[in-house]
Amino acid sequence: MKTFLTSILTEADYQPVRLLSLLRKIQSQYQHIPMEAIGILADALHIPRTQIIGVVEFYSFLHLTPQGRYDILISDSITDHMLDKENLLGYLSSVLKVNVGEVRADGLVSLNNTSCTGMCDQGPAGLVNGLPLTRLDRPRIDEIAALIEQQQAVSDWPGYLFAVSDNIHKAGLLLNTPIEKGTAIKSAFNRGLPATLQELDRSGLRGRGGAGFNTATKWRFCAEETAAQHYVVCNADEGEPGTFKDRVLLNSHADQVFEGMTLAAAIIGAKQGFLYLRGEYLHLYDKLQAVLQQRRADGLLGDNILELGLDFDIEICLGAGAYICGEESALIESLEGKPGIPRNRPPYPVTSGYLNQPTVVNNVETFLAAAKIAIQGGDWFAGFGTEKSAGSKILSICGDCAQPGIYEYPFGISIEQILADCGASDVLGVQIGGPSGTFISNKEFKRQLAFEDLATGGSFIVFNNSRNVLEIVQNFTHFFAHESCGFCTPCRVGTSLLKKQLDKIVDGHGSSGDVVELESLCQLVKSHSHCGLGQTAANPILTTLQRYPDLYAKRLKTIRYEPGFDLDGALEIARRMAHRNDAGAHLSQVED
Amino acid sequence: MTGTINIDGQNIPFEEGQTIIEAATAAGVYIPHLCHQPGYTPHGSCKLCTVKVNGRNCSACTFPAADGQTVINNSAEQELDRRRITQMLFVEGNHFCPSCEKSGNCQLQGVAYHLNMLDNHYPHFFENREMDASHPDILIDHNRCIFCNLCVRASQQKDGKNVFGIAGRGINKRLIVNSPSGQLKDSDIDINDSAVHICPTGALLIKRTGYQVPIGQRIYDHKHISEVALAQENDNGQD
Numbered sequence: 001m002k003t004f005l006t007s008i009l010t011e012a013d014y015q016p017v018r019l020l021s022l023l024r025k026i027q028s029q030y031q032h033i034p035m036e037a038i039g040i041l042a043d044a045l046h047i048p049r050t051q052i053i054g055v056v057e058f059y060s061f062l063h064l065t066p067q068g069r070y071d072i073l074i075s076d077s078i079t080d081h082m083l084d085k086e087n088l089l090g091y092l093s094s095v096l097k098v099n100v101g102e103v104r105a106d107g108l109v110s111l112n113n114t115s116c117t118g119m120c121d122q123g124p125a126g127l128v129n130g131l132p133l134t135r136l137d138r139p140r141i142d143e144i145a146a147l148i149e150q151q152q153a154v155s156d157w158p159g160y161l162f163a164v165s166d167n168i169h170k171a172g173l174l175l176n177t178p179i180e181k182g183t184a185i186k187s188a189f190n191r192g193l194p195a196t197l198q199e200l201d202r203s204g205l206r207g208r209g210g211a212g213f214n215t216a217t218k219w220r221f222c223a224e225e226t227a228a229q230h231y232v233v234c235n236a237d238e239g240e241p242g243t244f245k246d247r248v249l250l251n252s253h254a255d256q257v258f259e260g261m262t263l264a265a266a267i268i269g270a271k272q273g274f275l276y277l278r279g280e281y282l283h284l285y286d287k288l289q290a291v292l293q294q295r296r297a298d299g300l301l302g303d304n305i306l307e308l309g310l311d312f313d314i315e316i317c318l319g320a321g322a323y324i325c326g327e328e329s330a331l332i333e334s335l336e337g338k339p340g341i342p343r344n345r346p347p348y349p350v351t352s353g354y355l356n357q358p359t360v361v362n363n364v365e366t367f368l369a370a371a372k373i374a375i376q377g378g379d380w381f382a383g384f385g386t387e388k389s390a391g392s393k394i395l396s397i398c399g400d401c402a403q404p405g406i407y408e409y410p411f412g413i414s415i416e417q418i419l420a421d422c423g424a425s426d427v428l429g430v431q432i433g434g435p436s437g438t439f440i441s442n443k444e445f446k447r448q449l450a451f452e453d454l455a456t457g458g459s460f461i462v463f464n465n466s467r468n469v470l471e472i473v474q475n476f477t478h479f480f481a482h483e484s485c486g487f488c489t490p491c492r493v494g495t496s497l498l499k500k501q502l503d504k505i506v507d508g509h510g511s512s513g514d515v516v517e518l519e520s521l522c523q524l525v526k527s528h529s530h531c532g533l534g535q536t537a538a539n540p541i542l543t544t545l546q547r548y549p550d551l552y553a554k555r556l557k558t559i560r561y562e563p564g565f566d567l568d569g570a571l572e573i574a575r576r577m578a579h580r581n582d583a584g585a586h587l588s589q590v591e592d
Numbered sequence: 593m594t595g596t597i598n599i600d601g602q603n604i605p606f607e608e609g610q611t612i613i614e615a616a617t618a619a620g621v622y623i624p625h626l627c628h629q630p631g632y633t634p635h636g637s638c639k640l641c642t643v644k645v646n647g648r649n650c651s652a653c654t655f656p657a658a659d660g661q662t663v664i665n666n667s668a669e670q671e672l673d674r675r676r677i678t679q680m681l682f683v684e685g686n687h688f689c690p691s692c693e694k695s696g697n698c699q700l701q702g703v704a705y706h707l708n709m710l711d712n713h714y715p716h717f718f719e720n721r722e723m724d725a726s727h728p729d730i731l732i733d734h735n736r737c738i739f740c741n742l743c744v745r746a747s748q749q750k751d752g753k754n755v756f757g758i759a760g761r762g763i764n765k766r767l768i769v770n771s772p773s774g775q776l777k778d779s780d781i782d783i784n785d786s787a788v789h790i791c792p793t794g795a796l797l798i799k800r801t802g803y804q805v806p807i808g809q810r811i812y813d814h815k816h817i818s819e820v821a822l823a824q825e826n827d828n829g830q831d
């Protein structure tokens with residue numbers, strides 16, 4: 001172990017900020033993080049072992065106890081459920097003879113659930129040793145089980161098991177004509193960097209990660225900070241269930257994304273950039289490294305880029321299974337090798353980000369768009385979309401529709417049109433912007449996709465009339481409870497209470513008071529949580545309570561109050577000990 | 593830069609760099625809090641100190657005071673919200689107050705009195721949390737930890753050590769100890785460390801001192817936490 005650790009530590013230059021990537025390597029070598037390794041790392045990096053354990057316990061893909069040599073995780077996104085995920089998981093569990101959440105006695109295989117893997121257009125999906133398994137069905141599961149029993153190396157498994165398609169069905173102004181390598185950088189320098197920032201401002205581009213902050217303003221704030229270093233970070237965490245457009249952009253348009261980052265670097269004065277790639281997209285890692293290497297060879301990264309006097313390079317950092325790391329300050333903590341806990345604000349990352357230096361964090365699509373704007377100019381972009389939402393939006397559409405995949409539209413498009421294009425019929429409702437967004441009913445399809453009306457980071461999940469709204473809400477609510485970082489009380493405890501309270505109602509143990517309680521808990525979690533996760537975690541409940549109050553009401557008992565536990569059942573042990581079973585030894589649940 | 597902020601109608605001066613809670617404390621205005629102590633880096637996790645600043649909810653312990661802010665600290669709605677947050681802390685752990693050595697000296701309890709909390713309201717989690725009684729002088733009862741991070745900060749910032757850490761995600765948070773065995777006895781903690789004395793609940797206790805002052809004669813049995821906190825924290829603020 002010592003030799004292995006020394007070699008990866010040397011590679012990481014003994015930098016504590018590389019802790020997460022070190023732990024990822026140890027996990028894949030030993031299927032867990034052995035205590036002995038923790039001791040060695042603590043000494044070598046001069047950090048307390050509590051810090052290392054803190055990181056291991058924070059990320060879903062790291063473990064203190066050994067996982068199987070074949071570690072299988074099945075995506076628990078609502079779309080996977082709609083594609084019969086539960087039955088397939090049960091089948092997988094039976095053919096592999098391992099219970100969900102456990103490691104088989106011989107240590108060969110472990111099986112568990114994981115949050116959305118970003119393959120909602122080709123689910124049911126899963127991961128084996130970090131690599132994506134798509135379009136799972138029984139024959140594939142039989143094949144996978146056989147490969148595991150024969151102990152075939154994952155690298156020797158047939159490629160089609162891991163095939164990930166782009167599924168681009170509708171290309172708009174960004175996807176139609178990708179830029180030529182280097183042209184955005186050249187255009188920006190030809191025009192002058194301040195003038196290029198003005199063009200970006202004129203374009204009206206707002207962040208594509210969901211919140212929609214003006215991109216030029218962010219870059220300007222960052223550029224105006226005097227500091228030793230500035231950093232550019234591309235947020236490719238893409239953890240929102242139902243979002244997978246960044247996966248496609250990185251698979252097919254990585255050059256343009258990196259060019260957008262280089263442009264940002266030139267404008268804010270950064271020498272170093274990071275692509276924070278979610279752990280679920282491990283399959284893209286080598287390909288992206290090769291793109292970076294080619295750009296270095298082409299003089300588009302490294303020292304004196306295109307002989308314009310610009311020095312800039314990009315490093316790829318992998319996440320390890322934590323939705324919260326998409327939140328920009330949590331992402332920065334994670335880049336620094338720490339648990340992804342959102343920071344207090346102010347200060348914002350533009351003044352104090354990575355290593356407390358001014359940092360721009362943008363979504364993958366934002367950089368992609370910025371590169372094109374640098375060439376085409378601001379007016380070109382502002383010519384599409386609506387007044388407050390310029391340009392186009394790339395959507396990932398999945399759920400009940402004939403053609404799940406990627407669609408690009410100018411902002412302002414109606415939901416109706418989108419549904420028609422993707423082949424959705426008999427629609428009950430659509431989840432827009434993922435679980436943290438809004439559930440709209442089929443009476444609202446005239447509404448528009450735009451920051452003025454329905455904002456979105458790109459997730460668009462269609463549900464037809466055969467679906468059960470409360471089951472959908474349950475899936476989303478459990479997701480948030482699982483993904484809460486646990487830092488602040490209202491979200492740590494609140495999301496778990498939301499889950500309990502919702503389950504109580506959905507399972508038929510609720511009474512009218514329980515809905516009132518559920519709603520006030522939603523408000524508390526929303527208004528008092530530290531970051532966007534907690535602030536939106538109650539949205540699935542709130543948006544459906546508003547639209548379908550009767551669906552909730554139908555599940556309720558008619559009594560005024562129903563306790564959350566079985567009062568009489570709790571007395572069972574006492575009755576056995578007292579050898580009594582007469583009427584006096586029983587309690588009725590409630591006085592009606 | 594200095595200036596004034598207005599808390600519940602009262603004008604309060606502040607100095608550059610002060611947070612809202614610091615300005616309020618100096619002016620004798622109590623804002624309920626658990627994870628904040630003067631002299632430590634603000635944490636902002638318990639959310640009890642949430643106030644409305646120009647209409648938006650902010651943590652008073654982390655939010656900088658700025659000239660002209662209108663701050664609402666006391667309203668019926670806020671008191672209810674704070675009570676609910678405190679109740680969340682009570683159901684998350686296992687707080688058997690009547691049998692707790694810290695009873696009467698516990699800030700969590702003191703805040704609960706202050707907020708007129710009469711029940712736990714939410715269903716209990718009944719978490720199975722273990723005790724660490726390995727150390728000869730110091731005890732950790734994990735049942736009562738509220739993850740305020742004060743012991744972590746005190747150990748780092750005052751004691752120059754790194755005895756504690758908080759690990760886990762979501763509802764599975766737990767306090768961990770920096771020693772090869774994970775037990776307190778194998779760490780470099782000392783009974784005189786600030787970290788041992790700072791815990792606002794009965795999670796970190798000093799052995800054999802529990803009932804020296806009888807229950808009924810303890811701090812919050814007689815005094816309001818607002819009074820105690822303001823007096824102590826203004827003293828500390830001056831050292």
Ligand SMILES: Cc1cc2nc3c(=O)[nH]c(=O)nc-3n(C[C@H](O)[C@H](O)[C@H](O)COP(=O)(O)O)c2cc1C
Nearest residue numbers: 207208209235237238239326327328362363366532
């Ligand atoms: C819980 C949470 C998860 C997030 N996940 C992502 C994500 O996966 N990708 C992303 O670009 N932004 C995500 N964001 C938004 C980021 O915090 C940030 O606003 C964004 O990266 C800024 O880039 P933009 O201005 O280009 O949108 C998330 C925010 C929260 C609160």
Ligand code: SF4
Nearest residue numbers: 485487488491531534
């Ligand atoms: S709101 Fe939730 S995810 Fe965000 S800091 Fe608080 S506990 Fe963490």
Ligand code: SF4
Nearest residue numbers: 737738740741743791
């Ligand atoms: S042990 Fe006490 S001081 Fe430490 S985090 Fe828990 S409650 Fe806070």
Ligand code: FES
Nearest residue numbers: 625638639641653
């Ligand atoms: S005292 Fe401010 S959040 Fe805890």
